[in-house]
Amino acid sequence: MTSTESPRTVMHAADIARALTRISHEILESNKGPDDLVVLGIPTRGVTLAERVGGLLAEISGTPVPVGALDVTMYRDDLHRNPTRTPHPTEIPAGGIDGKTVVLVDDVLFSGRSIRAALDALNDIGRPAAVRLAILVDRGHRELPIRPDFVGKNLPSARAERVNVRLIENDGVDEVTIES
Amino acid sequence: MRHLLDTKHLSREDALRILDVAEDMRDTQSREVKKLPTLRGKTVVNLFFEDSTRTRISFEAAAKRLSADVINFSAKGSSVSKGESLQDTAQTLQAMGADAVVIRHGASGAPQTLATSGWITAGVVNAGDGTHEHPTQALLDAFTIRRRRFGDDSRGRDLAGVRVAIVGDILHSRVARSNVWLLHTLGADVTIVAPPTLIPQDLSAWPVQVAYDLDDAIAAAPDAIMMLRIQLERMNAAYFPTEREYSRRWGLDATRLRALPEGSIVMHPGPMNRGLEISADAADSPQSTVLEQVANGVSVRMAALYLLLAGDRSDTNAQEDAR
Amino acid sequence: MTATLIRGAMLNGTDATDLIVDDGVIAEVGTGLSRAGATVVDAAGLVALPGLVDLHTHLREPGYEASETILTGSRAAAAGGYTTVFAMPNTSPVADTAGVVEQELALGEAAGYVHVQPIGAVTVGQKGERLAELGAMASSRARVRVFSDDGFCVFDPLIMRRALEYVKAFDGVVAQHAQDPRLTEGAQMNEGTVSAELGLAGWPAVAEESIIARDVLLAEHVGSRLHVCHLSTAGSVDIIRWAKKRGVNVTAEVTPHHLLLTEELVRGYDARFKVNPPLRRDEDVQAVREGLADGTIDIVATDHAPHPDEAKSCEWQAAANGMVGLESALRVVQQTMVDTGLLDWDDVARVMSAAPARIGRLDTAGTPLVAGAPASFTLYDPAPVRTFARADLHGLSVNSPYLGRELPGEVRWTVFRGRTTVADGVVAASMDAEARA
Numbered sequence: 001m002t003s004t005e006s007p008r009t010v011m012h013a014a015d016i017a018r019a020l021t022r023i024s025h026e027i028l029e030s031n032k033g034p035d036d037l038v039v040l041g042i043p044t045r046g047v048t049l050a051e052r053v054g055g056l057l058a059e060i061s062g063t064p065v066p067v068g069a070l071d072v073t074m075y076r077d078d079l080h081r082n083p084t085r086t087p088h089p090t091e092i093p094a095g096g097i098d099g100k101t102v103v104l105v106d107d108v109l110f111s112g113r114s115i116r117a118a119l120d121a122l123n124d125i126g127r128p129a130a131v132r133l134a135i136l137v138d139r140g141h142r143e144l145p146i147r148p149d150f151v152g153k154n155l156p157s158a159r160a161e162r163v164n165v166r167l168i169e170n171d172g173v174d175e176v177t178i179e180s
Numbered sequence: 181m182r183h184l185l186d187t188k189h190l191s192r193e194d195a196l197r198i199l200d201v202a203e204d205m206r207d208t209q210s211r212e213v214k215k216l217p218t219l220r221g222k223t224v225v226n227l228f229f230e231d232s233t234r235t236r237i238s239f240e241a242a243a244k245r246l247s248a249d250v251i252n253f254s255a256k257g258s259s260v261s262k263g264e265s266l267q268d269t270a271q272t273l274q275a276m277g278a279d280a281v282v283i284r285h286g287a288s289g290a291p292q293t294l295a296t297s298g299w300i301t302a303g304v305v306n307a308g309d310g311t312h313e314h315p316t317q318a319l320l321d322a323f324t325i326r327r328r329r330f331g332d333d334s335r336g337r338d339l340a341g342v343r344v345a346i347v348g349d350i351l352h353s354r355v356a357r358s359n360v361w362l363l364h365t366l367g368a369d370v371t372i373v374a375p376p377t378l379i380p381q382d383l384s385a386w387p388v389q390v391a392y393d394l395d396d397a398i399a400a401a402p403d404a405i406m407m408l409r410i411q412l413e414r415m416n417a418a419y420f421p422t423e424r425e426y427s428r429r430w431g432l433d434a435t436r437l438r439a440l441p442e443g444s445i446v447m448h449p450g451p452m453n454r455g456l457e458i459s460a461d462a463a464d465s466p467q468s469t470v471l472e473q474v475a476n477g478v479s480v481r482m483a484a485l486y487l488l489l490a491g492d493r494s495d496t497n498a499q500e501d502a503r
Numbered sequence: 504m505t506a507t508l509i510r511g512a513m514l515n516g517t518d519a520t521d522l523i524v525d526d527g528v529i530a531e532v533g534t535g536l537s538r539a540g541a542t543v544v545d546a547a548g549l550v551a552l553p554g555l556v557d558l559h560t561h562l563r564e565p566g567y568e569a570s571e572t573i574l575t576g577s578r579a580a581a582a583g584g585y586t587t588v589f590a591m592p593n594t595s596p597v598a599d600t601a602g603v604v605e606q607e608l609a610l611g612e613a614a615g616y617v618h619v620q621p622i623g624a625v626t627v628g629q630k631g632e633r634l635a636e637l638g639a640m641a642s643s644r645a646r647v648r649v650f651s652d653d654g655f656c657v658f659d660p661l662i663m664r665r666a667l668e669y670v671k672a673f674d675g676v677v678a679q680h681a682q683d684p685r686l687t688e689g690a691q692m693n694e695g696t697v698s699a700e701l702g703l704a705g706w707p708a709v710a711e712e713s714i715i716a717r718d719v720l721l722a723e724h725v726g727s728r729l730h731v732c733h734l735s736t737a738g739s740v741d742i743i744r745w746a747k748k749r750g751v752n753v754t755a756e757v758t759p760h761h762l763l764l765t766e767e768l769v770r771g772y773d774a775r776f777k778v779n780p781p782l783r784r785d786e787d788v789q790a791v792r793e794g795l796a797d798g799t800i801d802i803v804a805t806d807h808a809p810h811p812d813e814a815k816s817c818e819w820q821a822a823a824n825g826m827v828g829l830e831s832a833l834r835v836v837q838q839t840m841v842d843t844g845l846l847d848w849d850d851v852a853r854v855m856s857a858a859p860a861r862i863g864r865l866d867t868a869g870t871p872l873v874a875g876a877p878a879s880f881t882l883y884d885p886a887p888v889r890t891f892a893r894a895d896l897h898g899l900s901v902n903s904p905y906l907g908r909e910l911p912g913e914v915r916w917t918v919f920r921g922r923t924t925v926a927d928g929v930v931a932a933s934m935d936a937e938a939r940a
Contacts, residue, residue: 071204074216074246074486084181084491086197087204089335124213188700266817287820288691288702289772296771297816310820312702354702380699381707 007164011153011176016136019152020049023134024056026150031101034061036129038100040070042118043088046106048169049136053105066093070104075117092125102128103150107165109135112146137176139163181487183295183304186313187362192338195365199323200335202476202483209245209479219248222489225278227269228307229255229285234450235307238474239282242481248489251278266290267299274300280489281305288312303488311352317449318358320480322366324469325404327476328445340367345397347373347430348408348457349419351380355449356408360388373397375430377419394430398439405440406447407432407458427456434461445469506530506538507923512546512882514872516848522551524878527921532874546882549915552852554586554879556859556869557829558649558678558756559732559804562588562619564610565603566595571809571899573607576829577616579807579898581924581931583829584881584914586617587860587868588807592624593654599624599635601643608645615934616924620865623647625666625677629655634665641673648864651678653732656714658684663718667727674864676754678730681714681739682706682780691820693766693781701769703819706781708736715739719746719753730862731755733806735780737790744799754862756804757791759828759835764788764904774815774822775904778808795854796845802859805832809900827903830895834910837885842911881925882916889913897930
């Protein structure tokens with residue numbers, strides 16, 4: 001049954017807030033505390049989420065956690081099939097990533113190729129002790145053996161459907177929608 | 181961006197895009213692994229009909245740091261010196277699978293002829309054509325001015341209100357032309373300073389002020405002063421009487437350096453004639469950006485190659501190529 | 504050979520008239536004519552002009568036959584409505600002796616499409632150092648009356664003076680290519696705002712004007728005729744106007760391309776637009792149009808300059824100067840001068856036929872369409888507007904600046920001394936088959 005309805009909201013602001021809080025708790029639990037954590041968001045909305053998660057981690061643990069951005073444009077494997085993409089800045093916090101546990105943060109996990117590119121980018125920047133992946137929405141249809149460690153919501157979807165994440169800092173509202 | 185041929189036709193949006201991407205490229209140069217895989221599998225040919233080790237090496241470094249393969253072709257001792265035409269040279273490179281051709285040529289307009297001829301499908305980057313344009317030089321100069329002014333906060337910023345003086349052989353300078361158009365596009369105020377013989381006869385269409393007196397131009401407190409290399413052959417064509425007179429009237433010596441505001445930067449595209457258009461004091465002072473310009477050149481050329489080659493080239497404007 | 508009856512042509516653009524051509528001459532001119540057994544040509548709507556005379560053509564033979572030969576250039580001329588062309592001497596060897604000019608004449612006769620009238624060089628090898636044997640060329644079978652070092656300026660004022668004086672002996676004229684070589688070393692295009700932007704070395708107007716100014720004063724001083732080739736600037740027009748007012752015996756020509764095209768076309772570095780003298784500003788185009796209209800400029804001359812593809816499909820600096828122009832000349836003159844109301848067809852007959860013949864002292868050419876005159880004329884249809892294309896070029900070279908451009912008009916018939924060189928828009932494959940009178 002094909003739906004021609006307008007976008008369906010699958011997460012409202014409160015759902016997003018609860019998901020991020022839960023993810024933050026899970027990160028601290030799995031890491032046994034805040035030590036040596038570095039949170040890096042993948043632009044654009046991954047950076048916004050990373051900042052929120054970093055804030056929550058600091059609040060819950062009482063210790064500041066470094067937050068930064070990791071742009072993966074230069075490492076993508078599909079550049080020549082699309083119009084030229086403009087890269088975003090990469091900001092690695094002072095203290096770097098060597099020996100740290102890097103938590104990559106992105107809004108939607110789909111084919112997994114962005115994360116593969118992120119792992120290559122991290123490799124050229126330094127040698128983390130471990131890399132974890134935190135995702136707000138996992139919509140399936142993986143093309144590579146990539147799996148998230150922390151998930152806000154599992155959202156089974158048809159390949160042709162579009163999943164949109166909107167955040168207050170970027171779009172004025174917090175919501176996740178899906179549409180045909 | 182299908183080709184990068186000049187700054188005259190570079191929009192403000194495209195110019196800022198190149199400069200901002202260059203910021204990202206610059207950041208990667210301070211990491212341990214300076215290389216990016218972005219242009220892996222692409223072939224960049226340096227087609228240099230004029231000698232120029234510095235520019236060629238800069239483009240080579242830029243291409244290699246993006247993991248592209250580089251082929252260097254210099255005219256001396258090649259089939260070109262035996263009379264092979266631009267057309268045949270270009271088509272040979274095409275047959276070898278060049279994705280981009282970085283061309284430096286003594287004839288103004290040669291890159292445009294190459295880009296619009298239909299002989300090749302590769303992207304063309306102008307690395308200096310005759311006395312016409314040298315767009316990547318102007319871009320790295322603008323990048324340098326912006327960096328010195330705004331530091332790490334440069335992204336997205338233009339040069340509105342920045343006052344630049346360009347001094348030297350404007351008539352024969354492709355660096356001057358490219359800088360005039362780009363600086364104007366970015367909102368800067370440009371004054372050119374030269375002996376009247378070295379200024380084009382009709383400058384009415386140029387967005388610049390003209391001054392014959394260097395001391396007056398310095399008294400106007402420019403934010404940046406760009407010294408151009410003077411070629412001594414010009415003396416023989418009666419453009420100026422002697423080296424000494426040129427240096428005394430239009431050279432940036434120690435006295436003039438002191439007269440510059442402390443925050444002003446001294447620029448030179450290189451190679452420098454130390455003691456002629458620029459004194460050692462000026463070249464080596466903290467205000468001099470000569471070495472930064474060279475470093476920034478690699479970042480800017482990385483940005484140019486990325487924007488030319490990384491995306492899907494088949495959807496770019498075929499109209500750009502129409503004669 | 505049978506007679507031909509041309510029916511209903513507009514003589515010099517006016518009333519429809521009939522012409523009977525017989526035995527190489529115009530036998531009769533009138534209305535309602537008839538002639539038993541004559542071939543009838545319906546010329547309704549066509550303008551009949553005396554066969555055009557080009558005082559400035561480069562036929563490249565001897566020496567540069569890859570670009571053009573006297574045969575192929577003659578065909579191109581016929582296609583453009585020409586029945587006489589004056590061939591410039593910058594061949595290899597240079598036409599500076601009786602031998603070379605007689606050879607050119609013979610080749611033109613063998614081709615049979617137009618009268619090829621050789622122009623002799625002013626100086627040996629066109630080097631500007633010593634006078635060539637002008638007298639020998641004048642007395643030769645080629646009867647040279649026009650002398651030029653075209654391609655180069657006769658720069659030395661003393662040599663120019665001597666040449667002007669010497670040719671008086673046989674009613675000759677020196678045709679000067681006005682270009683001060685010192686002011687134009689390495690020049691690539693007109694000097695001005697466009698050259699400043701494009702980084703191409705400039706060819707300043709003053710380099711043309713200063714030579715013309717000098718030459719008209721010299722001509723006045725020694726009482727000689729002077730002809731100025733390819734005038735291109737407003738300043739040059741002013742100087743000629745002043746000189747004529749003073750009574751100097753000077754004539755001037757303008758090319759079709761300088762009546763239409765400007766330096767803006769150099770943007771893009773397409774070497775089809777590279778020519779000497781260069782394309783100038785819009786103000787210059789307007790000035791030469793006015794000069795041609797008021798008689799300051801006496802004639803249109805094509806400066807037809809064929810070049811092979813490799814001399815034009817390259818970077819600007821390496822490209823040769825010149826444009827082919829025989830086939831397009833009348834069409835460009837129509838667009839720029841007739842359709843704008845600056846000239847009528849009578850004036851066109853004057854500036855493209857009668858006056859060039861007179862300057863070249865060729866009384867068998869440029870003759871009006873009257874009974875008893877040689878049957879050399881062209882029938883031209885001014886109505887169609889067509890895109891100029893390769894098919895319109897009939898010489899060996901295709902370096903035309905008009906390819907792809909819309910131009911009015913079409914030459915339908917050209918007749919040279921009673922022999923048809925262009926029939927119904929088609930250039931005759933050869934003129935050997937025609938019976939010679």
